[in-house]
C-alpha cells in the first residue's frame with residue numbers, strides 16, 4: 413500500500429489539541445470548510461493552555477515556542493488557524509487553577525486570543541488569524557463536532 417505525498421508550499425499554520433476524538437473532525441473541517449490544502453499542524457494536549465499557564469509551567473511553553481519557531485522559520489505562511497474544543501482534558505487537568513471547570517470556556521477564549529496575538533507579534537506579523545471553538549453537540553444518540561468562529 414502506498415499513500416499520496418502532498419507536495420508544494422504549506423498554506424496555513426494550524427494549532428489544535430491532540431485529543432484523538434477530534435482529529436478526524438479537525439482534518440475534515442480544515443479541508444472542506446476552510447479550504448486548507450496543506451496545513452502545518454501543531455497538535456499538543458490542551459494546546460492554548462500552555463500559553464495561559466506559561467508562568468506556572470514554563471517548560472511546556474518553551475516546547476510550544478520552539479515548535480512555532482521551527483515551523484514559521486521554514487514557511488512564512490499567510491494564514492493561521494487556532495482551534496480549542498469542548499471537554500478538553502488538558503484544561504480539565506488545570507481547571508482548579510482557573511477557578512473550576514465552569515470557568516474553562518472563558519479561559520479557553522482568552523488563551524486563544526492571547527496565543528494568536530503572541531504568534532502575530534513574534535513570528536507572523538502579516539498573517540491573518542482565525543480562531544475556533546469545536547463544540548460537542550448531541551443529535552439524538554449521536555455526538556458530533558460543530559465549529560464556532562471566535563471573534
Ligand SMILES: [Zn+2]
Pocket residue numbers: 429430431457458459497499500501502503
Ligand atoms: Zn483537548
